Amino acid sequence: MHRRITASGALAAALLLLAIPASAASHSPGAPGIGDPYYPAYGNGGYDVSHYDLRLKYQPATDRLEGTATLLARTTQDLTRFNLDFLLNVSEVRVNGAQAAFTASGEHELSIIPKSPLAKDTPVTVVVRYSGVPSAKQAYGFTSWLRTPDGGVAAGQPEAAWWWFPSNDHPLDKATYDVSVQVPDGTQAISNGTLQSSSSRAGWTRYSWRSNKPQATYLATLAVGKFDVTTGTTESGIPVLNAYSKDLGDRYGAARASVERTGEIADWLTEYFGPYPYNALGGYVPNTDTGYALETQTRPFYSPRQFANGSNTSVVVHELAHQWYGDLVSVAGWKDIWINEGFARYAQWLWSEHEGEGTAQEIADYVYASRPADDPFWTVRPGDPGPENQFHLAVYDRGALALQALRNEIGDDAFFTVLKGWPAKYAHGNASVADFRRYAEQVSGKPLAALFDTWLFEPSKPGAPAARDASIAKTPVTPEQPRSWKKIAATNDVHEHEHAE
Known part of the structure; x- marks a missing residue:
């Protein structure tokens, strides 16, 4: 399942450990995890990556990927050894130009021992040469590499990078990216950001993409296949590039009718979230058989199943809202997932209002009234749901309900000031649920700890007095289902990842 380590590689690692000079006695290995309690082995300690340069070659017929990854990083401690998260077969590692020993450990770790210990706060260049068949690799019993009839796709949350490039795989370590992919002529490679160039030679075409703003590793994406590509610009002047597999069948029209509205929807969202x-x-x-969508930065991934029943602009609203809430401002830890999902769901409620199919208040009233107190839905705490419930429907619907309660408590002026100011305050960084509460208190001038506890952290349905205080479902009668509800509910599995075993 994992990389094979040759005897010579293991011996070299052992010899290098013995060869560490006495002057490096204060140096120590970087942690094999970044410290997230939901996923203790994800990410790594001891360094911070600023840029990934990925030069790849992919053969769709065999799913074989070859690559050279160059990571620009800076140490955050004195290091004798550090880890990358990765699954494919590694043939060579260099650190600051010198060959380094390496070995596999755990489910998805590449442990690297540089020729000389690394001092704290110094720049480091790491080059990793590798190859393999991503779909043949598993960790924890699943794969996040999606095989398609004409290629493959890397798109998954909270992990996807391990299957196609070595990384520090946690949202706390954002970086810029250059992704250059060589594929057979007639096949395209789609990634994040802007297409810098494409050129063909000897039966192969190379596509070079650039993401010039900090990007979390799970938001990096790669799709290789045969696509119809459309280009244009938003009314505000942002270039738009959309791609649709040529073999989507009868879902092609609905997919295109939805995703082609990306520019319009993004411009509309700026009214609420800022530029x-x-x-x-x-x-x-x-052409995947998965059911989820994902907010891969600048270029969201959509499953064809999202368009099985016709056009679905609500899912486009959801993924584009994440460009601010989730991508621009990312979670400090995976327990803060409400910062992503509650807000993207609430954007769908605002879109319903915009389309005249039910106001956010009407949807909130319906969500509250339509689920009895003994529904397990209410036992999930959106503010810290646990890894087993990270993408539970309650994180979305109860999470958005909490935002409507906040809106009613602090008033529209303060609420929409918070929605727009938050992404600006933490732009290209990370933040927690506690950070958001403090920011909302600062803007509104109101104490909000009790409200946040009731709607985000209590493992039970907020009682009628709390609902009345938040102006939610003020009458005992279950309100009529909003017209937009079926469209919103059709996106309930938007991030319900189906790890293929």
Whole structure:
């Protein structure tokens, strides 16, 4: 399942450990995890990456990927050894130009021992040469590499990078990216950001993409296949590139009718969240059999199943809202997932209001009234749901309900000031649920700890007095189902990842 380590590689690692000079006695290995309690082995300690340069070659017929990854990083401690998260077969590692020993450990770790210990706060260049068949690799019993009839796709949350490039795989370590992919002529490679160039030679075409703003590793994406590509610009001047697999069948029209509205929807979202934060925009729909969508930065991934019953602009609203809430401002830890999902769901409620199909208040009233107190839905705490419930429907619907309660408590002026100011305050960084509460208190001038506890952290349905205080479902009668509800509910599995075993 994992990389094979040759005897010579293991011996070299052992010899290098013995060869560490006495002057490096204060140096120590970087942690094999970044410290997230939900996923203790994800990410790594001891360094911070600023840029990934990925030069790849992919053969769709065999799913074989070859690559050279160059990571620009800076140490955050004195290091004798450090880890990358990765699954494919590694043939060579260099650190600051010198060959380094390496070995596999755990489910998805590449442990690297540089020729000389690394001092704290110094720049480091790491080069990793590798190859393998991503779909043949598993960790924890699943794969996040999606095989398609004409290629493959890397798109998954909270992990996807391990299957196609070595990384520090946690949202706390954002970086810029250059992704250059060589594929057979007639096949395209889609990634994040802007297409810098494409050129063909000897039967192969190379596509070079650039993401020039900090990007979390799970938001990096790669799709190789045969696509119909459309280009344009938003009314505000952002270039848009969308891609649709040529073999989507009868879902092609609905997918295109939805995703082609990306520019319009992104411009509309700026009214609530502030200026669009990147220099590229778009979406892509490969021919996968998964059910989820994902906010891959600048170019969201959509499953064809999202369009099985016709056009679905609500899912486009959801993924584009994440460009601010989730991408521009990312979670400090995966327990803060409400910062992503509650807000993207609430954007769908605002879109319903915009389309005249039910106000956010009407949807909130319906969500509250339509689920009895003994529904397990209410036992999930959106503010810290646990890894087993990270993408539970309650994080979305109860999470958005909490935002409507906040809106009613602090008033529209303060609420929409918070929605727009938050992405600006933490732009290209990370933040927690506690950070958001403090920010909302600062803007509104009101104490909000009790409200946040009731709607985000209590493992039970907020009682009628709390609902009345928040102006939620003020009458005992279950309100009529909003017209937009079926469209919103059709996106309930938007991030319900189906790890293929």
